[in-house]
Amino acid sequence: MGVSEGTGAAIASANEIARSPCRETPAPRFRGAPAARRRAKGRGRKALPERGGAFTVRCRYYALHVQLITVEGQHVAGKDRKKELARQRYERQQQRRAQEAAKARRVKIISSAAAVAVIAAGGAVFMIVTGKDDESTAAGPKCDYKTAPAPASKDVGKPSGKPAGTGTVQATVKTNRGDVEMQLYGAKAPCAVNSFTHLAQKNYFDKTPCHRLTSGGLNVLQCGDPTGQGTGGPGYQFANENTEGAKYTEGTLAMANGGPDTNGSQFFLVYKDSQLQPDYTVFGKITKGLDVLKKVADDGSDPKGDGKPKKKVEIQDVTIAGN
Template structure:
């Protein structure tokens, strides 16, 4: 039979074991909470960085880093054009009010009023890096297509350089359409977004850059790889095989900043739009 001393020692050992288990459970809960908090911060930071990349004006590094290689995206599959949940009517009314900033290159706005909301328009950017063939889709974004065609016909894109290449996972695009080459230029007018719930992005899609809701102008981006974005950017067409081959070459050349976001090391100057 156990003595009182032995019982007391056994009780102490039992209490110590219980305290150790409680401490271990508390530490585990703390680790889980910390990991969850860190994961949440990382997700928020990634989303913020991606959105910032397409809504902020990029002024370029003071001293570009040495040229570095970019990703090989040539084997990635293209994605199909998104589909509107409800088709648009045969025509829609478009408006192109003046923006606070003047046009970076002389051009007037398109005529306001009804425009076709069905059919496609072929276009090719003849660039110093190679041709980029596009198919503009009026059924997705009629007002955007109307503006892009208007600017192309006026020669607005001719002689301008694509000023931004992003190569990081989550955002792999070439951005063009700013005559200043600094990321803050436009046509002197704006127009509304043509987006819808469930809109997603991927290789082979053509979309509008913006500085917030309904601030579309002339800047657009071409997706050659990944693009994890919220549905805030108007998709208005697709990129053909020649265009994707050109973009893959530009992407492999990398960008000047060496951080995943800078001017392309392979210059892309739009010579003319046809």
């Protein structure tokens, strides 16, 4: 009887059959068997099988029985083994996934802690490096007036890096066409107001023309350049302020610049709502004298839309309240 390859089953050998219980169990005797053998012998017939014949038959049956049990047992054991291996494999996978998840959580927590440490370290460095400046900032803002690439058109020096105050400042620009009164935002744009006040006190603006008048989408009168060409400045420049969400509506006072953080002495007065990107420091508003500006605009510019005012506009003096 054959067994498929790979099942692991084994057939009992002849020795195993010889050692099996069937050898120890005698075959039952047939009643009258000796007499029958004698009669058969006397007649020349083949005798009935001895006890061994019955034993052989019974052993063959037992061997078959052993073989079937062995094969079936091996098959059942093989299925159970496969199930056990599958279960162990599943458990190992689950354990590995749990370990990977735990590792990922640890990495995430460590990264978060490192970020907090970096932020804390950054704060510590700021306190160590700029501790003194921090104290001065608590008392008031500090301005950085850097030397400009071009020399001063009219040299009056740099303003103090520490503004005198951060409240509103009243200023009056006296022109040959009339006076324009303004309120300066010392709190919102302290460095711009500090610079404007410094230049006014040093008579920087006296006898200087307003060199540019625009109309259309941009409606402004631009002043503050002693050369009258639009290229002059005080010899220093400073950073933008108060530009976030800035709107350039009628009456706005703002700094002109040649790019980010290049503020100097030139400024513009908005006589009508204008469309501009929020790139220009708003440092005050016009409180009186808009009618003067609108008369200047009505006279037009040369060339039309963007050029010098047709009728000359000259600043005679700028006064700061209390000075």
